Amino acid sequence: MKLNINNTFTSQLPADPITENSRRQVTKACYSYVTPKQTAKPELIHVSPELLETIGLTNQDAKSKTFLNVFTGNTVLENTTPYAMCYGGHQFGHWAGQLGDGRAINLFEVEHDNVNWKVQLKGAGATPYSRTADGLAVLRSSVREYLCSEAMYHLGIPTTRALSLALSGDQVLRDVLYNGNPDYEKGAIVSRLAPSFLRFGSFEIFASRQDTATLKTVVDYTIKTHYPHLIATSASKNTATSHQEAEINKQTYVQFFNDVATRSLEMVIHWQRVGFVHGVMNTDNMSILGLTIDYGPYGWLEGYEPGWTPNTTDSQHKRYQFGTQPDIVQWNLYQLANALYPLIEEAEGLEAVLANYATQKDIQYLQMMRSKLGLSNQEQLDANLIQELEDCLQLTETDMTIFFRNLALFNTTTPSQNLVVVKDAFYNLKEVSEAIKTRWNLWFESYAERLQRDPISAEARIKNMNSVNPKYVLRNYMAQLAIDDADKGDYRLIEELFNLLKHPYAEQPKHEKWFAKRPEWARNKVGCSMLSCSS
Ligand code: AMP
Numbered sequence: 358m359k360l361n362i363n364n365t366f367t368s369q370l371p372a373d374p375i376t377e378n379s380r381r382q383v384t385k386a387c388y389s390y391v392t393p394k395q396t397a398k399p400e401l402i403h404v405s406p407e408l409l410e411t412i413g414l415t416n417q418d419a420k421s422k423t424f425l426n427v428f429t430g431n432t433v434l435e436n437t438t439p440y441a442m443c444y445g446g447h448q449f450g451h452w453a454g455q456l457g458d459g460r461a462i463n464l465f466e467v468e469h470d471n472v473n474w475k476v477q478l479k480g481a482g483a484t485p486y487s488r489t490a491d492g493l494a495v496l497r498s499s500v501r502e503y504l505c506s507e508a509m510y511h512l513g514i515p516t517t518r519a520l521s522l523a524l525s526g527d528q529v530l531r532d533v534l535y536n537g538n539p540d541y542e543k544g545a546i547v548s549r550l551a552p553s554f555l556r557f558g559s560f561e562i563f564a565s566r567q568d569t570a571t572l573k574t575v576v577d578y579t580i581k582t583h584y585p586h587l588i589a590t591s592a593s594k595n596t597a598t599s600h601q602e603a604e605i606n607k608q609t610y611v612q613f614f615n616d617v618a619t620r621s622l623e624m625v626i627h628w629q630r631v632g633f634v635h636g637v638m639n640t641d642n643m644s645i646l647g648l649t650i651d652y653g654p655y656g657w658l659e660g661y662e663p664g665w666t667p668n669t670t671d672s673q674h675k676r677y678q679f680g681t682q683p684d685i686v687q688w689n690l691y692q693l694a695n696a697l698y699p700l701i702e703e704a705e706g707l708e709a710v711l712a713n714y715a716t717q718k719d720i721q722y723l724q725m726m727r728s729k730l731g732l733s734n735q736e737q738l739d740a741n742l743i744q745e746l747e748d749c750l751q752l753t754e755t756d757m758t759i760f761f762r763n764l765a766l767f768n769t770t771t772p773s774q775n776l777v778v779v780k781d782a783f784y785n786l787k788e789v790s791e792a793i794k795t796r797w798n799l800w801f802e803s804y805a806e807r808l809q810r811d812p813i814s815a816e817a818r819i820k821n822m823n824s825v826n827p828k829y830v831l832r833n834y835m836a837q838l839a840i841d842d843a844d845k846g847d848y849r850l851i852e853e854l855f856n857l858l859k860h861p862y863a864e865q866p867k868h869e870k871w872f873a874k875r876p877e878w879a880r881n882k883v884g885c886s887m888l889s890c891s892s
C-alpha cells in the first residue's frame with residue numbers, strides 16, 4: 358500500500374505542546390497529537406472503490422492487513438502524526454465553548470492527482486476534546502454517515518467523503534433515546550476524507566478567547582491553502598502597499614467571508630432541492646469549505662413538510678427544521694463574521710456580505726425551485742406559482758421525491774388529468790378530498806400555462822427536470838434496513854444501496870422498489886423518523 362503522504366496542516370499550524378491524552382482546555386493551538394485506540398477485532402465492512410482510486414490506492418490494496426489496520430487506527434503509518442482538532446461552536450443557538458474532535462482523529466494527508474485530502478477516522482477513541490464521552494461510534498451511525506456522504510456526492514452536493522466502514526470489534530454503550538435505557542451496540546469506525554475539516558467553530562474558538570494571533574494564523578492558513586485566488590486579487594489591487602501587507606489584508610478577509618457565504622449558500626440550496634435535513638446545524642458542524650459535514654441525526658423529507666426535523670433532541674424548538682435551513686446558515690455566518698471581526702475591526706464589509714446572503718438566499722431558492730419545475734426562463738410571478746405549489750404539497754401528506762420526479766411526466770394539453778400523473782406521491786388517496794383536488798387542478802392549470810410560455814421543448818424540460826429531481830435518495834427507512842441487516846452480519850444491503858445511490862438521477866428498473874413511499878411500519882420507528890444525537 359503506497360500513499361503519497363503530506364502534512365501541511367500540522368507543519369503550518371500551532372500544536373498543543375501537551376501530548377498526554379487527557380481531557381482538557383487546549384489554548385493557543387489548532388490541534389493536539391493523539392494516537393487512535395487499539396481495537397479488539399477490526400473487520401472491514403465496505404470500502405469505496407472510487408475513493409480508493411481518488412487517493413491512489415487499488416482494490417487489491419484494500420484487501421491488505423495494513424489497510425485494515427491503518428483505517429481502523431490500529432497501525433500508525435511511519436512519518437505520520439495523528440491529531441485531533443481544536444474548535445468551539447454555537448450549539449442550538451448558544452455558545453458552547455471548546456468542543457473539538459471528540460471522536461475524530463486525523464491520520465495524515467494524502468496528495469493525489471493534485472488534490473490534497475485530509476484522512477480522518479471517526480470513532481477511533483478518546484481525545485483531549487472528548488469531554489465526558491468515549492470517543493467511539495456505533496455501527497448504526499457509521500452506516501448512516503458512510504452511505505449518506507457518498508449518496509450526497511453522487512447527487513452533486515458538496516460533501517465530505519467516506520472511504521471505508523469497519524467494525525472495531527468493541528462493544529459501545531449507548532442510551533439511544535436518552536431515557537435511561539442504555540444498551541451495548543457494535544462499535545464501528547468510518548474513515549472520511551475532505552480537503553479540509555475546518556469548521557466555523559475552528560475560528561470562533563480563538564475569537565472567543567481573544568487570541569487574535571492564533572486566529573490570524575489559522576485564517577491566513579485557510580486562505581492560502583483553500584482560497585488562494587483571493588490573495589492574487591487583493592494583492593493586485595494594493596500595489597501601493599508593501600508586498601507583505603498586500604498578500605493578505607482586511608479586504609482579503611472580507612472576500613474570504615464572502616466566498617464562504619457563497620459556498621455555504623450553494624450547499625444549503627442543494628439540501629432544499631433534494632429534501633435533505635441536516636439535523637444539527639451547529640457552527641461546529643459548518644464546514645469552512647461549504648461541504649456537508651458530520652452526518653448525525655440527519656433525515657430526508659418524505660412527506661413535504663417544511664417544519665420537519667428528524668432530530669428528537671430538537672423536537673421542541675425545531676430550530677433545524679427543513680424549511681429554515683437557509684436562514685440557519687445565515688445565522689451561522691453571522692457567528693463567523695463575529696469571529697473574523699478582530700482581524701478586520703470594521704463591521705461594514707462583513708455586514709454587506711450578510712446582507713447579500715439574505716438577498717441571494719431568496720433569489721437562489723427561487724431559481725432552484727424553477728429548475729425543479731423545469732422552467733428555463735424567469736417570470737415575475739414564478740414566486741407565486743411556487744408558493745402555491747408548496748401550499749398544495751402540504752394539504753395532504755405528499756412524498757417530495759416522488760412528486761417532483763413524476764412531475765416530469767406532466768400533461769400540458771389536459772392539465773386536469775395530472776392528478777393521475779402524481780398520484781403515487783400521495784400517502785393516503787382518501788385524504789385527497791374534492792376541495793383539495795380542485796386546488797391541485799387550479800395549480801396544474803397555472804403550471805400548464807406557464808410551461809406554454811417557456812421557450813424550451815418538452816423533451817429538454819423532461820431531461821432537465823430528471824437531472825435535478827432525484828429518483829433515488831437514502832430514505833430514512835432504507836438506511837435503517839441496511840443497519841438492521843448489518844447488525845446481524847449481513848452487509849448485502851449496504852452494498853446494494855451504495856451502488857443504487859451512485860446513480861440517483863438514473864432510471865434503474867431493477868431497483869424500482871426503492872422508488873416508493875416510506876412503508877407504514879417506518880412512520881414512527883426510531884432510526885427511521887426519529888433520531889437522536891446519541892451515536
Ligand atoms: P456532533 O454534534 O455529533 O457533531 O458533536 C458535537 C461535539 O461532541 C463534537 O465536539 C464531537 O466531537 C463531540 N462528540 C460527539 N460524540 C462523541 C463521543 N462519542 N465521544 C466524544 N466526543 C463526542
Ligand code: MG
Pocket residue numbers: 641642651
Ligand atoms: Mg460535529
